[in-house]
Amino acid sequence: MQNTLERFERLDALVNNAGIMLLGMALHATVEEWDRMVSLNVSALLHVTHAAVPYLIDAAVTSRRQVADIVNVSSTAGRVARPGSSVYNPTKFGLNGFTEALRQELLAERVRVGVVEPGTVQTELTNHLGDAVRDAALRQVSAIEPLRAQDVADAVGYIVTRERRVAVNEMLLRAGDQTW
Ligand SMILES: NC(=O)c1ccc[n+]([C@@H]2O[C@H](COP(=O)([O-])OP(=O)(O)OC[C@H]3O[C@@H](n4cnc5c(N)ncnc54)[C@H](OP(=O)(O)O)[C@@H]3O)[C@@H](O)[C@H]2O)c1
Numbered sequence: 750m751q752n753t754l755e756r757f758e759r760l761d762a763l764v765n766n767a768g769i770m771l772l773g774m775a776l777h778a779t780v781e782e783w784d785r786m787v788s789l790n791v792s793a794l795l796h797v798t799h800a801a802v803p804y805l806i807d808a809a810v811t812s813r814r815q816v817a818d819i820v821n822v823s824s825t826a827g828r829v830a831r832p833g834s835s836v837y838n839p840t841k842f843g844l845n846g847f848t849e850a851l852r853q854e855l856l857a858e859r860v861r862v863g864v865v866e867p868g869t870v871q872t873e874l875t876n877h878l879g880d881a882v883r884d885a886a887l888r889q890v891s892a893i894e895p896l897r898a899q900d901v902a903d904a905v906g907y908i909v910t911r912e913r914r915v916a917v918n919e920m921l922l923r924a925g926d927q928t929w
Contacts, residue, residue, distance in 0.1 A: 750800045760804040762818040762909045765794045770874050773882050775835045783836045790840035794821070802860065809859040816913040819862045820905050821848045827866055829929055852918060861916045865904045868923035871895040893926035
């Protein structure tokens with residue numbers, strides 16, 4: 750946050766995107782993997798948001814647009830639970846709940862809080878998985894054309910460029926062929 754403020758002198762939008770997805774059946778997972786997911790997908794996100802909110806409130810007051818934004822990157826895994834995803838799921842279900850509560854809390858401050866829920870996106874997300882779990886995950890999506898990172902960036906860009914009267918609270922963005 751300090752680096753950002755030193756560079757730009759203000760903060761108009763926070764996009765909570767960093768995340769990790771360590772898939773695998775609970776029976777075979779390690780608690781260290783679960784701790785890594787909770788630490789980044791939940792705790793780090795909460796800490797960054799806590800640090801950012803005062804500056805966002807200030808930006809909403811001082812900017813010409815009279816609004817500032819938080820956009821949280823959740824997932825279809827924040828809406829649909831599946832085997833192999835038993836801890837990734839609650840990190841994203843929880844994020845959806847945090848988003849909605851914070852949205853209501855910051856309404857009066859003119860800080861919008863929204864969530865984007867992508868389906869399958871072509872990124873490095875599966876690189877952290879072990880070979881067997883990664884192969885199974887990639888097999889599951891092999892028949893569909895994934896979203897591109899730019900598609901998610903477009904969704905975020907759309908949300909943060911709306912006029913103050915418009916609040917895009919939630920955007921579910923599946924790959925076109927995706928059923929779940
Ligand atoms: N890919 C999908 O299919 C998909 C679907 C739904 C939702 N999502 C969500 O999209 C978000 C972005 O993931 P991605 O698919 O773009 O995966 P990715 O290619 O692996 O990128 C992960 C991002 O998180 C950052 N990151 C990882 N560990 C970090 C740490 N300990 N501290 C700070 N930053 C860290 C990475 O930064 P560095 O590059 O600097 O390491 C990178 O920018 C995640 O929240 C993920 O859950 C992804």
